[in-house]
Amino acid sequence: MQLQDMTKQELEAFLAGEMAKYEQFKGRGLCLNMARGKPSDEQLRLSHDLLTAVGADDVLADTDGTDCRNYGGLDGIPSAKKLFADIFGVSEKEVIVFGNSSLNIMYDTLVKAMLFGTGNGAKPWKDCGKIKWLCPVPGYDRHFLITEKLGFEMINIPCDENGPDMDMVEKLVAEDESIKGIWCVPMYSNPTGITYSDEVVKRMASMKTAADDFRIFWDNAYCIHHLNDTPDKLLNLLEEAKKCGNEDRVYMFTSTSKVTFAGGGIAAMSASEKNIAYVKSLITVQTIGYDKINQLRHVRYFKNYEGLTNHMKKHAEFLRPRFEAVSDALEAELKPLGIGKWVKPNGGYFISFDAPKGCAKEIVKLCKEAGVELTGAGATFPYGVDPDDSNIRIAPSFPPIEELKLAAELFCIAVKIAAAKKLLNA
């Protein structure tokens, strides 16, 4: 029987039963974390040999002779550019390899647009008055934090299984010159796990924008993070944009943070050759160069794109059962009751759960009080405000599988309690 079909009496009995289970859980003194998309110990161990992939007796020069121990090589060593070119599906001329964090590249790119403009004589955004920014929701809290800090007005764009609502996006960017860009996690999106459809990508590439310097921040963090043998497919935005002469609106980002070590990886950006030249002209003011030794270490370890994708299959072996533990619990416990919505993703790091409206904060609170930390309710929305108080991001990667099963069980109980209370108070 679905929860909504229960009588008041049935609901009260249901709630009492779940509350009893909840109190039992509370007595167990759990301390589990499903808050952040952190790789597990087993996953991190997959890359331990990276640590010694470059040793004292190795040649420490790259293919072009660049001495990776010394200054030089501003935009990345050639072999690392090649690796990322293969990941992005672009040419090496369209790639810059940076340091350890793609989030830092995105932040820097926005900061440079603020202070110096996007190139080609465009005005610095600090001199453009109010800047507005499109934020597909639910989305990545750290994206929103950057645009909030920069004082941009963020506009929520609803998403479905195909990606952002492109009717809304097209209308807004065509009309409003102060809208300068959009955040996108186009593949195995954070947190929804969906991948943008071909139509969405093509419309992103071709849409007319009132702002000449409109930019798509295409955070392709999970582009090689497949969970199974039926991966999603994503069109190449840069390629699509070229077909429409709009290639300068595209900045693509990725990193190996969840491939090797979180924080100890390497990150890269891909863009049109014109944009790459402009970015290089700015980063030469900022630094003499990024960590080429760590670039070399990664290239020597993976050898090539094939080596990298083989490595990702090992990650999937650890992640798949964890994702299944959570979706199995949701399927078994919540589906029969008709509570909540979620998608079982083919990749990425998250399961996005839409609770009945007005229940997300209560669920997160209940879980926390019983020892399971979730991403804060609202965190997946700009300013931390989910207008429906509905979305919760579940990050199943980190806990050991047995703990995860417990946490998922508790989560389902918390959802049931919050949903039943809501119906009783309706």
Add this chain to the structure above:
Amino acid sequence: MQLQDMTKQELEAFLAGEMAKYEQFKGRGLCLNMARGKPSDEQLRLSHDLLTAVGADDVLADTDGTDCRNYGGLDGIPSAKKLFADIFGVSEKEVIVFGNSSLNIMYDTLVKAMLFGTGNGAKPWKDCGKIKWLCPVPGYDRHFLITEKLGFEMINIPCDENGPDMDMVEKLVAEDESIKGIWCVPMYSNPTGITYSDEVVKRMASMKTAADDFRIFWDNAYCIHHLNDTPDKLLNLLEEAKKCGNEDRVYMFTSTSKVTFAGGGIAAMSASEKNIAYVKSLITVQTIGYDKINQLRHVRYFKNYEGLTNHMKKHAEFLRPRFEAVSDALEAELKPLGIGKWVKPNGGYFISFDAPKGCAKEIVKLCKEAGVELTGAGATFPYGVDPDDSNIRIAPSFPPIEELKLAAELFCIAVKIAAAKKLLNA
């Protein structure tokens, strides 16, 4: 006989002799570089064991349990903070450990002051109208490039063997609220090699500034880079500033770029606890964290400050003969003729040569045409303009010693030619 005492005839004969030597050099097809302060191959080899200082079977957690392979640890792992606290002579609470580049930290710090202000409610500099910046000259070209790019008006401050002209500095900062800061390389300065006197440091710490948010960018890049057993001593600016209640005006920077690998090292900032808290509140928007594995690698390799200073003594063994090769040539060839001025430094990476006025460009050009690349004349001044066309930065660290001797010989010939021509045309 000094050059200035020669008759026209003597000068002509002298010039002809040097021109003949110069032409011989040109015929040798040299290709040497004394342009940038790059460590030599021998120096880089000193740190090869750093590469495997953290291996697959090691514990990859820091002293407080921070897993260096995963997310977290925004402001640096505790053991790396301790190492840098010892380098700076401050407490760990006054340190943040970043990524691979102290120049990048300085750039970021300025950019944040522009966009968000320096904390404590201070206005963002972008909203403060024209910003002016003090630039002790000759100085580091990459410092000047940052403040030029940000559109600051740079004001040259002459230096002597004690550091910047503090009468001028004090007068300017007391009068002009739009002067927001000063670049300093206080120890073994780039390029002059001098170390700021105690009096200069104390005056920096205590001076009255019209701007409440005035900042001293104290780039202590060479603080452990002694060349001999009679090192210079530098007062601790943060400590001195505390005595005057001015600790918030101090940002100190350093890195291991010329200790381990240029670009593959780690970098840090030291400041008052209040400033550190503010910087942390901003970098948490920018990144999830810096490369903790590389921080751990450095700590495990050096063990402690003593290990680090012992390592620096090995660098000195390679650097000292190179510095001597250049100063010996200058002493032997130029001193008897009374041409030029230079200081033999006790540390750092450069010898700064002041040619007779109007000769620097000509000397650099002559060297280049005979196959020896020097730092461009003017590069040590804001906007690349040396009003006297006199200063040349010599970087002796990189070439093998035999090549360096040749390069120094050519340099002296070029100086003699330029000086003689100048006198003949006077």
